[in-house]
Amino acid sequence: DVKVTQSSRYLVKRTGEKVFLECVQDMDHENMFWYRQDPGLGLRLIYFSYDVKMKEKGDIPEGYSVSREKKERFSLILESASTNQTSMYLCASRPLPRDTTSNTEAFFGQGTRLTVV
Amino acid sequence: AQTVTQSQPEMSVQEAETVTLSCTYDTSESDYYLFWYKQPPSRQMILVIRQEAYKQQNATENRFSVNFQKAAKSFSLKISDSQLGDAAMYFCAYRSVRANFGNEKLTFGTGTRLTIIP
Numbered sequence: 001d002v003k004v005t006q007s008s009r010y011l012v013k014r015t016g017e018k019v020f021l022e023c024v025q026d027m028d029h030e031n032m033f034w035y036r037q038d039p040g041l042g043l044r045l046i047y048f049s050y051d052v053k054m055k056e057k058g059d060i061p062e063g064y065s066v067s068r069e070k071k072e073r074f075s076l077i078l079e080s081a082s083t084n085q086t087s088m089y090l091c092a093s094r095p096l097p098r099d100t101t102s103n104t105e106a107f108f109g110q111g112t113r114l115t116v117v
Numbered sequence: 118a119q120t121v122t123q124s125q126p127e128m129s130v131q132e133a134e135t136v137t138l139s140c141t142y143d144t145s146e147s148d149y150y151l152f153w154y155k156q157p158p159s160r161q162m163i164l165v166i167r168q169e170a171y172k173q174q175n176a177t178e179n180r181f182s183v184n185f186q187k188a189a190k191s192f193s194l195k196i197s198d199s200q201l202g203d204a205a206m207y208f209c210a211y212r213s214v215r216a217n218f219g220n221e222k223l224t225f226g227t228g229t230r231l232t233i234i235p
Contacts (some may be wrong), residue, residue, distance in 0.1 A: 033222065040126070042208060042227040058222060083151075090162065106223060108162035 003027070006091050006109035013100045013116050019078040021112050022090030030096040032074035033106070034058075034066065037088040046089075049074055050096070088113050119144045121211050123226035131197045131234050137184075138194045138229045140209030148214040151185065151192045152223070157205040165207070168192065170214075196231075204233045 007022035025032065029052050035043040045058030047066040055066050063085060064065075067075045078085055094106040120143045130136035142151070153165040168176045168185050175183050180197045196203055209226040 035225075040227055042121075042123075043223075045222045045224075063182070082146055088150040092162075105164050105167070111160040 003045045004093050004107050004109040006089075006112050008112050009110060011112055011114045013078075013081050015081060015100040016115055017078075017085060017116075019081045019114070019116075021076040021078075021089055021091075022098065022113070023074045023076070023093075023109055024072050025074075025093040025107070026072065027093065027095070027107075028071065029093040029107075030071075031094040031106075032068065033077045033092040033094075034064075034074065036060065037091065037111070041051055043090060046076065050093055081114075083116050086114060086116045119146075119149075119211050119213070119224050121209050121224050121226040123209055123229050124135065126227070127183045127230045127232070129232040130196075131134045132199055132201060134199055135195060135197045136231065138196075138207050138209075138231065141196070142190050142209070142211050144190070144211065145169055146213060150212045150214065151183075152210040152212070153181070153183070153192075153194045154208045154210060154225075155203075155205045156208065156228075157202075161163055162208075166194065197217055199233050201233050201235065204231060206230050 004025045013019050033048040034046045037043045044060050046064050049055045049068045052071050065077045089112045091109040092106045095104045122141045126216050135201045149170045151168045155163045166176050166178045166181050184193045185224045206228045208228045210223045
């Protein structure tokens with residue numbers, strides 16, 4: 001089974017702290033994603049990566065950065081945490097489709113509930 | 118940009134009954150994929166069912182089936198013989214077919230919380 005593991009299920013940080021959320025997948029997937037989940041807003045894409053050291057901004061990248069130094073690991077960084085970044089963060093990975101008709105599935109981690117106080 | 122709308126924030130159904138969750142989407146593309154994901158209290162997102170837009174036949178997975186209406190841009194999920202384990206948040210999602218990098222993201226709706234009444 002594919003496993004996507006997020007380093008923490010719950011995290012409490014102080015305003016202004018630098019926060020690292022780690023995600024590791026064990027299936028050699030090329031694509032990795034960070035989503036933020038808020039009630040009434042669904043899941044919104046923060047950043048994604050399609051290869052080592054490659055990244056693309058999603059819909060809400062402000063206040064976040066990412067790092068992908070190894071294929072299996074994708075880190076989300078909050079440079080200076082703020083209370084409006086209190087949320088649930090979900091990591092996902094997905095293999096690269098072979099062609100335009102391939103419909104490969106995305107696999108999600110169990111989420112990190114971050115509280116910034 | 119594509120958008121996905123789930124107009125039912127909450128739904129409830131009696132155990133063993135059938136329930137339908139609604140989803141509409143907006144896109145200018147002719148080819149794409151649609152998904153329903155389930156998020157139980159454990160928070161683990163699980164793929165329930167997927168549909169390729171080029172396929173006319175509605176997808177089914179055991180007790181789960183979809184009603185895909187391409188012209189109406191509607192993609193509803195029907196759960197038959199509802200079970201207590203079906204209680205969860207359900208998300209509808211859209212993805213472009215193009216395999217170009219930058220088009221791999223899933224666009225999600227806001228979710229529907231399904232309660233099963235024993």
